[in-house]
Amino acid sequence: MPSLRDYRDRITSVKSTRKITSAMKMVAASKLRRAQEQAEEAQPYANAMAEMMARVAANVVITQASSPLLAGTGSDNRHLLIIMTSDRGLCGGFNANLVKTARAKISELKGAGKEVFVVCVGRKGRDVLKRELGGNIWESFTDMVGKKRVEYAQVAKVSEYVLERFEAGDFDVCTLIYNEFKSVLSQTPTVQQLIPFSADDAQQDNKAEEKTSAEPYSPYDFEPTEEEILTELLPRNIGVQIFRALLDSAAGEQAARMTAMDNATRNAGEMINDLTLQYNRARQAAITKELIEIISGAEAV
Amino acid sequence: MSINFELVSPEEKLVSEPVYMAVIPGITGEMGVGKDHASFVVALQAGVVKLFASEGDKAPRKIFIAGGFADITGENCTVLAEQAVNVNELDKKAVEQELKDLNEDLGRAADDTERKRVQKAIKLVNAKLTAVTE
Numbered sequence: 001m002p003s004l005r006d007y008r009d010r011i012t013s014v015k016s017t018r019k020i021t022s023a024m025k026m027v028a029a030s031k032l033r034r035a036q037e038q039a040e041e042a043q044p045y046a047n048a049m050a051e052m053m054a055r056v057a058a059n060v061v062i063t064q065a066s067s068p069l070l071a072g073t074g075s076d077n078r079h080l081l082i083i084m085t086s087d088r089g090l091c092g093g094f095n096a097n098l099v100k101t102a103r104a105k106i107s108e109l110k111g112a113g114k115e116v117f118v119v120c121v122g123r124k125g126r127d128v129l130k131r132e133l134g135g136n137i138w139e140s141f142t143d144m145v146g147k148k149r150v151e152y153a154q155v156a157k158v159s160e161y162v163l164e165r166f167e168a169g170d171f172d173v174c175t176l177i178y179n180e181f182k183s184v185l186s187q188t189p190t191v192q193q194l195i196p197f198s199a200d201d202a203q204q205d206n207k208a209e210e211k212t213s214a215e216p217y218s219p220y221d222f223e224p225t226e227e228e229i230l231t232e233l234l235p236r237n238i239g240v241q242i243f244r245a246l247l248d249s250a251a252g253e254q255a256a257r258m259t260a261m262d263n264a265t266r267n268a269g270e271m272i273n274d275l276t277l278q279y280n281r282a283r284q285a286a287i288t289k290e291l292i293e294i295i296s297g298a299e300a301v
Numbered sequence: 302m303s304i305n306f307e308l309v310s311p312e313e314k315l316v317s318e319p320v321y322m323a324v325i326p327g328i329t330g331e332m333g334v335g336k337d338h339a340s341f342v343v344a345l346q347a348g349v350v351k352l353f354a355s356e357g358d359k360a361p362r363k364i365f366i367a368g369g370f371a372d373i374t375g376e377n378c379t380v381l382a383e384q385a386v387n388v389n390e391l392d393k394k395a396v397e398q399e400l401k402d403l404n405e406d407l408g409r410a411a412d413d414t415e416r417k418r419v420q421k422a423i424k425l426v427n428a429k430l431t432a433v434t435e
Contacts, residue, residue, distance in 0.1 A: 041312060045314075048372060055372075056342060149312075160418075220342055221342075223328070223344070224328060229370070240311060
């Protein structure tokens with residue numbers, strides 16, 4: 001049976017753990033607010049880009065001569081997955097869920113006889129996947145999310161790397177797997193195809209756009225031609241998509257950490273209550289025992 | 302008689318104001334955009350965007366952009382640029398130094414992809430230098 005002192009030590013230790021988790025929760029909450037603000041600031045560019053893509057894509061007929069970013073390379077045997085996790089842990093199932101989705105996608109592709117390569121964004125995903133994928137991880141980018149904000153220049157490194165490998169003909173299809181920020185309580189692992197650009201997504205955006213904007217659509221002129229603009233737009237669009245995903249992922253990470261730390265703080269509280277109860281019981285038992293000893297000693301005399 | 306001009310970068314909306322005319326550096330040449338301009342989608346090269354607040358504005362606001370796109374309708378002119386900086390915030394000496402460093406990098410470039418990347422950067426800094434000298 002643990003002594004009174006053991007109980008006291010346990011209680012002190014759990015109390016200090018609770019202090020830490022509750023501080024982490026506060027920090028995550030303030031970081032979450034900042035991440036959400038940044039995601040809002042980035043919205044106009046992403047929207048304008050999506051609108052422009054839709055306008056231009058609607059005027060272009062996909063042919064063999066089109067940019068491979070749009071038309072594809074003509075085969076889909078080699079897949080590149082960009083797997084976006086966080087750099088730090090202690091955020092509940094945030095990374096585990098994402099890696100699970102990524103594993104499912106990888107085995108699905110491998111089952112269909114495709115080759116799979118991976119680019120990791122974020123330390124956690126790299127650490128977990130390194131062992132099972134080994135040399136198929138081409139590159140890992142870490143510390144993408146800065147202390148204060150996500151810098152676009154950082155993201156451009158990823159998109160440039162991907163585009164260089166694509167131009168070198170190293171893969172056919174590129175897919176991005178990231179945690180979409182639905183709400184503070186829910187982040188959903190999402191699989192999004194980046195290369196070749198799928199016009200369906202753009203058309204959906206376009207429909208949403210038509211509903212919201214009252215401005216009538218007039219016929220557009222293009223300078224230079226639609227094809228040339230599209231050739232310029234497509235690589236940049238990849239950068240924007242990765243940037244948007246990273247912002248979502250950064251906000252989601254903080255939200256997940258906040259929820260996880262809130263739970264941890266509550267669990268620590270419950271544990272302290274239980275331990276205090278046991279401590280009091282043990283103390284009472286000790287007192288009773290001493291009394292019995294004294295009384296029976298007195299009776300014996 | 303004004304048009305709503307917007308300049309957005311991936312990180313935030315930088316400018317949003319009504320202007321009399323905006324001159325933007327299209328790939329095929331500069332173009333002035335005023336109210337009721339025909340609808341256009343234009344690819345932009347690295348250069349200077351000039352914003353004229355009123356007709357005959359002698360000192361237009363100048364913003365350097367590293368290429369991008371413009372979406373023009375009769376009412377709005379939206380410029381998407383990955384990098385944008387006010388021309389009067391650019392330091393000529395710093396830009397010249399940057400160019401020098403890049404030229405050294407070019408000499409040291411190990412392979413073709415590296416060389417291509419540096420050449421791209423040099424082109425950009427050259428445009429920046431023209432913007433400052435103008």
